[in-house]
Amino acid sequence: MNAMSTRRIALAVMAAACLAVPSARALDPGEVVDAFEAVLGPVTTYRPSHPKGLCAAGHFVGNAEGTRLSVAPVFSGQRxxxxxxxxxxxxxxxxxxxxRSTRGLAIRFETARGEQWDMANISAPIFGARTPEMLVAGLLARRPGPNGQPDAEAVRRFVEANPDSQLQGRWLASVAPPASWATTPYWRVNTFLFRGQDGQVRPARWVFQPVAGTQRLTEEQMRSLGPNFLMDEMRRRVAQGPVEFDMVLQFPGQGDDLLNPTVAWPDDRPRATVGRLTVTSVEAGPGGPCDGISFMNLDMEPGVAMSDDPTLQARAAPYAVSLSRRTR
Ligand code: HEM
Incomplete structure (x- = not known):
């Protein structure tokens, strides 16, 4: 881990220590990771969320619309x-x-001047928790008991009290899983604030749209492909040429909730394509540079700032704690 990463982690932990989450008592970042551990066991080596994955490399180039809509260096038009x-x-x-779960697309952008911007996107337009407290309560409700199984009654009570925790699962049940990591959109379910060249600040979410188009598994493929086809499929694909995604901003309309990631904004809201992500290589085996990175979802000031969405504000510090536990 380089000095810049260490400093960013320290800043994130400090920021979260001062963070006021809307609850009777602010969650401690360690407490969030403890909740993952209560369900999964100690966090060692693997990420407690999206532990299976493939590290890749590439570049992003913002287009003129991106430069207009954000003064952040990522959208400068440079590679x-x-x-x-x-x-x-x-x-x-x-x-x-x-x-039928989400696939992830986590990205660390690095400018020539050494500035970094991390983000995590998922292959569903909504998240499974409205607040970090809800995420933690959902995890703790599923904590295994002495028989190794969660207490069905505790899970029932949690679901009854938090019906919106079911929305993402319902969406995922309504579509087949992606046929490739390269053929699914990846949504940024939280709202960010984009400061444009004109000085205006515009709230927006985004989606990385696959240039290859959206392709999902057929029932037959779901039976025949087996549990581990994604990595080799991606390696074969990238060996034949780059894999690309267009980054598309979506702007809210009247009445759209900016702070609730369990609700998607309607499809007819205005959109703008702001740049293209190109994947040029993938790791031949497990590991790679991604292992030492926690994609912490920081902002890139002054051009992209975090909104007050509590699941966004509360992310950086638990990600840092998780990284330190799995790399210690
Ligand atoms: C309360 C909110 C959240 C908490 C506490 C949380 C917690 C975590 C933690 C602890 C990790 C492992 C980090 C590491 O060890 O590197 C992680 C990974 C991840 N999270 Fe979250 N998360 C939250 C919300 C979200 C949301 C809203 C999204 C969707 C955009 C998301 C997407 C991901 C992805 C894709 C990864 C894996 C990144 C990778 O490949 O390294 N998380 N999360």
Whole structure:
């Protein structure tokens, strides 16, 4: 880990220590990771979320619309280096690639001047928790008891009290899993504030749209492909040429909730394509530079700032704690 990463982690932990989350008592970042550990066991080696994954590299180039809509260096139009991690959701490093769960696209942008911007995107337009407290309560409700199983009654009570925790699962059940990491959109479910060249600040979410188009598994493929096809499929694909995604901003309309990531904004809201991400190489085996990175979802001031979405504000510090536990 370089000095810059260490400094950013320290800043993130300090920021979270001062963070006022809307609850009776602010969650401690360690407490969030403890909740993951209560369900999964100690965080060692693997990420507690999206532990299965493939590290890749490439670049991002912002277009004229991106330069207009954000003064952040990533949208300057220069070629920006990117370290990319494709993931499979859940807590199991051997999770099945045909599971109806989310796939992840985590990116670290690095400018020539050494500025960094990290983000994590998922292959669903919504998240499974409205607040960090809800995420933690959902994890703790699923904590295994003495028989190794969660208490069904505790899970039932949690779901009854938090019906919106079911929305993402319902969306995932309604579509087949992606046929490739290269053929699914990846949404940024939280709102950010974009400061444009004209000085205006515009709230926006975004989606990385696959240039290859969206392709999902057929029922037959779900039976025949087996649980581990994604990595080799991606390696074959990138060996034949770059894999590309267009970054598309979506702007809210009247009445859209800016701070609730369990609700997507309607499709008819205005959009703007702001640049293209190109994946040029993937790691031949496990590991690679992604292992030492926690894609912490910081902002890139002054051009992209975090909104007050509590699941966004509360991210950096638990990610830092998780990174320090799995790399100690
Ligand atoms: C309360 C909010 C959240 C908490 C506490 C949380 C916590 C975590 C933690 C602890 C990790 C492992 C970090 C590491 O060890 O490097 C992680 C990874 C991840 N999270 Fe979250 N998360 C939250 C919300 C979200 C949301 C809203 C998204 C969707 C955009 C998301 C997407 C991801 C992805 C894709 C990864 C894996 C990144 C990678 O490949 O390294 N998380 N999360």
């Amino acid at each position: 920006i280096s990117a370290i990319i991690r494709f993931g499979v959701a859940g807590a199991n490093p051997n999770a099945s690639d045909v599971a």
